[in-house]
Amino acid sequence: MPLAHIRPLSGYAVTVTRPSTARIALNRPLRRLFDYLIPDNLSVSPGQRVKVPFGRQILTGLVVETGVTPPGHVTLKPILDIHEPWPALPDTTFHLLSWASDYYQHPLGECLFTALPPALRKGRPSQRKQEEHWVASDASAAELPSNAHRQKQLLNTLQASPGLSTSELVQAGFTRSQLRALQDKALIHQADATTPAQTHSPTAAPPPKLSGAQTTAAEALPSSTNRFQAALLYGITGSGKTELYLHFLKQKLQEDQQALILVPEINLTPQTLARFRQYFGSRIVAWHSALSDGERLDTWLRIRNGEPVILIGTRSAVLLPFTNLRSIIVDEEHDSSYKQGDGFRYSARDVAVYRAHLNCCPVILGSATPSLESWHNAQQGKYSLIRLEQRAGKAKPPEVALLDIRSRPLEAGLSRPTLSAIRETLNRGEQALVFVNRRGFAPIMMCFDCGHMEECPRCDTRLTYHRRDRAMRCHHCDFQKAASNHCPKCQSDNFKPVGQGTERTEDVLAEHFPETPVVRVDRDSTQRKGSIQSILEKVNSGAPCILVGTQMLAKGHDFPNVTLVAVVNADGGLFSVDFRAPEQMLQTLLQVSGRAGRGAKPGKVLIQTCHSDHPLLRSLCHGNYAQLAEQLLADRKAGDLPPYRAMTVLRAESDTMQGSLQLLDSIKPMMAVEGIETWGPLPAVIARKADRHRAQLIVFSNNRKRLNRLLSRLCQHLDQSKLPANTKWIIDVDPQETG
């Protein structure tokens, strides 16, 4: 041993076995990490939260590695303290996020911090707050004043589902003050936290017996929770996929194991939770955007502590620090809300599959309209394909008909046959659903004298007329102004709405059917917390009504008394420039059609179109998505588009279009590499949004690894380049939108 290494033992004994430096990730959009010294009194390991000095601030960082050699002769500052002695991100979660950072080309620090609840991101202590659960006391609602409707409803809810938590009740539209009011009157009390199983114990209602088709599908589901297996469950609308998920978990998941069920935001209703709780009681825990910071921390800690929860959550749930995750289910796997639209643009579905792979556990992707990516993976044998092509119970698939509206008189977009079909439905005491793909009253306000149309001053789009609040609004930025009765250009009062949105359809239906409630469901009508829940409750009561809504209505709802679905206009996606538009249009049409006839009564779907001879729409009538998927995949293959080639979009935004195009032009030569093809740069379809000019460069490759390496180099290069003022770039790997 060289002499220089022989040192007196005292004071050095520790440094021999302990690393003295650590590389730390910060929650910053920076593609770099920072090195710090580990003081002798601290012991740190990867995934752990630490406090570090950064400029004049003290920030929370996450340890990425220890024992690193810092570059050059920099003097390192010491870590100030640790937040807790254990790593906030355990091994597999850490590995998952590092992989995602590399795959999606997003800075590691921001990726890692996404897996922490807001409280821990902000550097708060990781102490557990006890979530309050409520039960109704043995008192009667008669003690409530007759005008306390909401309190009565709250009490009824708790009588029906004892043990709901404050957050679940708030999500269902109740308020904390209503809870307090009932508590003060001793009508409800907190469930005993030490015996939650009692308040949450599965109810006696026996699960329905699986049908023959369901049993066959169940037998084909992954056989073990200790092996990676990916299954695509293609089950038509109303086939009872949820029952299969429950059956699978009941059969396969052991009592000490964790499971994750991903759902699109809108599907995570108290009804869904209640259905799962019937089987699994207090093991069911929810994760969604409406939770408070405290509730998130509480749930996060349960997961990190390895409690055997079955988490039902939206997109970001896939990043949580599970320690014993043994099954993953992705419901409505085709849903575009699984892809994050800004910042860390990950696809929760794809991350879920990778996570299952890392954990050596099964993943089930379920949908009535699988994404072409998943369908392709099944064709390639990467996923097993399980088909469930019969509706559950007594329900039959709906009868679908195209209604050509080219030469028919329309009333706010509705044809006479559609109106009569609605009337017949209501006369039978059933419910009708009318699907309109736009919110607002009309997408265009136009002067019939001078031809002027109202446009957004900040975007290359028209303003939508919202009649309820007499406003003209841009749906792409936050611009709005008061609506006027006169053309702002020529003052003519021949200034009128063109086309229809949900508000207009709602008005026409209310005029035609004055006796029947017309319920509008879109982003405007459901802004208030819990409003969607009360709407759903109304519909679920089964009384005749007409539902009018956007795709919010298409997803996953189970309204047994809806027997007619009318689609006002199906043609939007047929001729779009976005290559995904036909797929998304067909998925939406099939999903919304799938709301018809889910109970004992037969369902009917009327699709109004100007292209009744279009082959895609004709196949849709046969309701055979498998066939449609094959057709769409053949088009993708012919165009050398995903899933046949990997695709990434580089976007640039600047004060001028020239600035955006120049930036993309400057990096294009870096991509003149074998096996890489680029399209563009070109202005985006909406070239100007909120006064920013947008351009894009699309990159394709047959070789994902090569593309990934090239993109990493490109991002490094762009990070180190000095960009012109006000110019920004964005990278989107596997984009959902390419317009």
Ligand SMILES: Nc1ncnc2c1ncn2[C@@H]1O[C@H](COP(=O)(O)OP(=O)(O)OP(=O)(O)O)[C@@H](O)[C@H]1O
């Ligand atoms: N074996 C069964 N026997 C009787 N009814 C069943 C059975 N399985 C499911 N159901 C009922 O059938 C209806 C549809 O089930 P579910 O909502 O799970 O369908 P789904 O496949 O998720 O449909 P979608 O894709 O349209 O959301 C529900 O009301 C459910 O309770």
Ligand SMILES: [Zn+2]
């Ligand atoms: Zn705008």
